[in-house]
Amino acid sequence: MPHSRLLLGAGIVGLLALLPLSGSTYLMYLSTQVLIFVLFATSLNILIGYAGLVSFGHAAFFAIGGYGCAILLRTYEIPLLLAMPAALVMTAILSALIGSLCVRLTSYYFSMLTLAFGQLIWAVVFKWRSMTGGDDGLLRVDSPSWIDTPASFFIFTLLVVTLAMLALWIVAHSPLGRTLMAIRENQVRAGFLGVHTRRVQLVAFTIAGTFAGLAGALFALFNRSIFPDSAWWLQSAEVLIMVVLGGMNSFFGPMVGALTLIVLSRFTLEVTDYWPGLLAIILLATLFFFPNGIAGLLKAKGKR
Amino acid sequence: MMYATIQFLNGLSYGLSLFLVAAGLSIIFGVLRVLNFAHGTFYMLGGYIAYEAVSHIGLSDGGFWIAVALSGLVLAVLAAIIERLMLRKLYGRDEVYQLLFTFALVLLFSDVIRGLWGTQVLSISFPPELSGAQDLGLAYYPRYRLFLCLVGIVVAIGVWFVFQRTRWGRIIRAATQDREILGALGINVPLVYLVVFSAGAALAGIGGALAAPALALKPGMDTEIIVECFIVVIIGGLGSLWGAFIGAILIGQLRSIGLYFVPEWEIVLVYLLMIAVLAFRPWGLLGKREGE
Amino acid sequence: MxxxxxxxxxxxxxxxxxxxxxxxxxxxxxxxxxxxxxxxxxxxxxxxxxxxxxxxxxxxxxxxxxxxxxxxxxxxxLGRSFQRISVFPRMTVWENVQIALVAKDQQEFCFWKPLVSQNEQIARLLETVRLEDEAQVVAGELSYGRQKQLELALALAGExxxxxxxxxxxxxxxxxxxxxxxxxxxxxxxxxxxxxxxxxxxxxxxxxxxxxxxxxxxxxxxxxxxxxxxxxxxxxxxxxxxxxx
CATH class of the missing domain: 3.40.50.300 (P-loop containing nucleotide triphosphate hydrolases)
Structure with missing residues (x-):
């Protein structure tokens, strides 16, 4: 079973790698964006789907990774292959710090604290003008010449996201992943099997934050710029809804959610700017009518 | 001395209006075990509804007060409808769904407000009865802000009275401590939930309407206030009314001190206080330790 | 002792x-x-x-x-069972015991490799508490007595x-x-x-x-x-x- 899944995944990646042959820049842009959000959403699902911890501030780490990479690259002129890992280390440290405060109490506190810290990161980004450019954002974040074209950047993103998704798949299916699910089911019992439950959750939080940071770094390179909006709660809400819509009880659900929302937002924003309202309706519909998301719907169909 | 007095009063009036919102949030959580992300949204709606009402009936001849009452009423009805038609269906489900549901309300209403009132900053003038400044001996201070302090205190005492001295208050306190006890006592639990959710929303709406003359109405105020309410209940202890009171007063004072010493960054002070509480008393100043 | x-x-x-x-x-x-x-x-x-x-x-x-x-x-x-049943209700009996073994081997922080199932040990524990036939049943659907047996297995897994x-x-x-x-x-x-x-x-x-x-x-x-x-x-x-x- 995992073997066939692996083959399927390899097949999809192989097909995607052929995309530049189509010659459509638009398609390449769209696919790059989808890939970035697939990674972002899957990183969040480690928390929601596996640990049962609903983060309302995941965009904070997306922004930290993005700003970190952009600032190192642009302000300090550090080469990309150093800047990106450095930005990830920075995101990991900050996720561990913030995470250690967020997992101290119940899941309700977790949700409140993630929103609060998310907004704090946004406020810092917004007000620290000398470093982040404030609400003007950081412009001219230039990629090195070898990933300068839409096609080469797409291939680069495909490579990074594929590797990252593999890593996240392993995390989800590791002893840690299984332990997270056990903690979600019954924290007291897990604790009395000898599990230091909070520390396990903290490790998961740090992993999730770091991979969100990777997605953020790619996003900054992709747009050649980054703005405080990337840390704003609406960004957190969007990725959260990708996870719920796709299906939080499945590893691959958030990928479907990311694809659906990105494509939908493209079309919607051409007609109206009431995107948040539409997001809310999508979220409500999911909660009441298909709580296991699109992946849940597909699975139910498959069983019949 | 004069400056200090004014700063203190600013902090107090801000803290007390924060309490109006945080108290509702805390009570709703205590009884329904639902963390209402939309509580800041109710506050914001209250402000905009008061603005709309005032723009039709005017401020004078009690117009402002009618507007405030109307805000509370509309929010109570709206919240009752939301609870009855939607939230109720989620009680038995995983808490994730309840969190996501109230979060969906935040998204939805932020766009509804944007659609109805636009994105420009709106404001209400002080009601004529309370415009101008009051001589306090040490300093002159805006009458309206003094009034806000008074309302905060009256509400705090009022809620305390309801909790301690009435049948409803006893039911709510019992529910906060042990939810299973309610059904066993033969109490109409769905009704209790409905009333508590609706009353909490009304309190938030009135808070928003009363704050409108002192603050500006603008997009984003919903998340701003809910984040501060979360900090209040984290500092005070989730589910504790007095915890919310102390947390709100502390934050009000801290902000006004911060505004003086580190303008622009005063919010960081608030976060530092929260982090300190989390580090040393993670269950909040007046909260109960988990598992006991 | x-x-x-x-x-x-x-x-x-x-x-x-x-x-x-x-x-x-x-x-x-x-x-x-x-x-x-x-x-x-x-x-x-x-x-x-x-x-x-x-x-x-x-x-x-x-x-x-x-x-x-x-x-x-x-x-x-120390191992214990609880007065009110305390298992992982939405996981199978097998997975319940698996978690207990992960905890016992202090593998809960291991995120860098997929979980390898210790089939033999799990089977032996299930046999000890006579749940070998219910291995693939979701724990929450077991009868009360069976859930107690599962709890015993969880407690014993820690040796x-x-x-x-x-x-x-x-x-x-x-x-x-x-x-x-x-x-x-x-x-x-x-x-x-x-x-x-x-x-x-x-x-x-x-x-x-x-x-x-x-x-x-x-x-x-x-x-x-x-x-x-x-x-x-x-x-x-x-x-x-x-x-x-």
């Missing part, structure tokens, strides 16, 4: 456990009895770190357990030196009770585990225990062999309900 000295716990004015002391020797089957509200469960929660004692201490192998968090207590060699069972037969039918008594005594004998348990069912306690402690209003009024406890006058007075004169 397990030594409890002067444990006291007060809940807002009400003393649940009052200066309780007892000693459990290696290989003992030690029953704790007492009327409802005598403080049995509180005593267990104090031993396992789920509650923090006001005064007193607990020692295992002469090392202090008091003040340790539950997960650290387990690591010192504890001392096993604490909080009312292992509560809520069971007479038939289930009989079965589980047989199961527990067999496991204790086979594995050489020391057992400390609370129980309502007097027949069971006097049938299997070689030492019995009686709690009344949180205080230990007797801690002795079954025969001595049966003859103890204050026990008869407060617990067995027979006035002595």
């Amino acid at each position: 397990l030594e409890i000295k002067g444990l006291t716990k007060t809940f807002s004015g009400f003393t649940a456990v009052d200066n309780a002391s007892l000693i459990v020797k290696k290989g003992d089957i030690h029953g704790v009895i007492g009327p409802n509200g005598a403080g049995k469960s509180t005593l267990f929660n104090l031993i396992t770190g789920h509650l923090i004692a006001d005064t007193g201490e607990v020692r295992l192998h002469d090392k202090r357990l008091t003040g340790l968090a539950p997960h650290a207590v387990v690591r010192r060699g 504890p030196h001392v096993l604490l069972l909080d009312e292992p037969t509560a809520g069971m039918s007479p038939r289930e009770t009989e079965d589980s008594i047989l199961l527990i005594t067999r496991i204790v004998k086979d594995r050489g585990v020391t057992l400390l348990f609370t129980e309502h069912d007097m027949n069971m306690v006097f049938g299997i225990a070689n030492r019995i402690t009686v709690l009344h209003h949180g205080a230990v009024i007797a801690s002795d062999s079954p025969d001595a406890v049966r003859e103890n006058s204050s026990v008869q007075e407060v617990y067995l309900g027979r006035p002595t004169h």
Whole structure:
């Protein structure tokens, strides 16, 4: 079973790698964006789907990774292959710090604290003008010449996201992943099997934050710029809804959610700017009518 | 001395209006075990509804007060409808769904407000009865802000009275401590939930309407206030009314001190206080330790 | 082996456990009895770190357990079941035991490689508690008695030196009770585990225990062999309900 899944995944990646042959820049842009959000959403699902911890501030780490990479690259002129890992280390440290405060109490506190810290990161980004450019954002974040074209950047993103998704798949299916699910089911019992439950959750939080940071770094390179909006709660809400819509009880659900929302937002924003309202309706519909998301719907169909 | 007095009063009036919102949030959580992300949204709606009402009936001849009452009423009805038609269906489900549901309300209403009132900053003038400044001996201070302090205190005492001295208050306190006890006592639990959710929303709406003359109405105020309410209940202890009171007063004072010493960054002070509480008393100043 | 000295716990004015002391020797089957509200469960929660004692201490192998968090207590060699069923309800029986083994091997932080199922060990544990046929059943759908058996497997997975069972037969039918008594005594004998348990069912306690402690209003009024406890006058007075004169 995992073997066939692996083959399927390899097949999809192989097909995607052929995309530049189509010659459509638009398609390449769209696919790059989808890939970035697939990674972002899957990183969040480690928390929601596996640990049962609903983060309302995941965009904070997306922004930290993005700003970190952009600032190192642009302000300090550090080469990309150093800047990106450095930005990830920075995101990991900050996720561990913030995470250690967020997992101290119940899941309700977790949700409140993630929103609060998310907004704090946004406020810092917004007000620290000398470093982040404030609400003007950081412009001219230039990629090195070898990933300068839409096609080469797409291939680069495909490579990074594929590797990252593999890593996240392993995390989800590791002893840690299984332990997270056990903690979600019954924290007291897990604790009395000898599990230091909070520390396990903290490790998961740090992993999730770091991979969100990777997605953020790619996003900054992709747009050649980054703005405080990337840390704003609406960004957190969007990725959260990708996870719920796709299906939080499945590893691959958030990928479907990311694809659906990105494509939908493209079309919607051409007609109206009431995107948040539409997001809310999508979220409500999911909660009441298909709580296991699109992946849940597909699975139910498959069983019949 | 004069400056200090004014700063203190600013902090107090801000803290007390924060309490109006945080108290509702805390009570709703205590009884329904639902963390209402939309509580800041109710506050914001209250402000905009008061603005709309005032723009039709005017401020004078009690117009402002009618507007405030109307805000509370509309929010109570709206919240009752939301609870009855939607939230109720989620009680038995995983808490994730309840969190996501109230979060969906935040998204939805932020766009509804944007659609109805636009994105420009709106404001209400002080009601004529309370415009101008009051001589306090040490300093002159805006009458309206003094009034806000008074309302905060009256509400705090009022809620305390309801909790301690009435049948409803006893039911709510019992529910906060042990939810299973309610059904066993033969109490109409769905009704209790409905009333508590609706009353909490009304309190938030009135808070928003009363704050409108002192603050500006603008997009984003919903998340701003809910984040501060979360900090209040984290500092005070989730589910504790007095915890919310102390947390709100502390934050009000801290902000006004911060505004003086580190303008622009005063919010960081608030976060530092929260982090300190989390580090040393993670269950909040007046909260109960988990598992006991 | 397990030594409890002067444990006291007060809940807002009400003393649940009052200066309780007892000693459990290696290989003992030690029953704790007492009327409802005598403080049995509180005593267990104090031993396992789920509650923090006001005064007193607990020692295992002469090392202090008091003040340790539950997960650290387990690591010192204590296993327990809970009075209210406590398993992972939406996971299969197999997965439940798997988690327990991950925890026992201290693999819970391992995120860099996929989980390798320790089939043999899981199968052996399931066999021990006679759940081998239910391995793929979701735990929450098992019957009450079966869930108790699963709990036993979870507790045993940690290979504890001392096993604490909080009312292992509560809520069971007479038939289930009989079965589980047989199961527990067999496991204790086979594995050489020391057992400390609370129980309502007097027949069971006097049938299997070689030492019995009686709690009344949180205080230990007797801690002795079954025969001595049966003859103890204050026990008869407060617990067995027979006035002595």
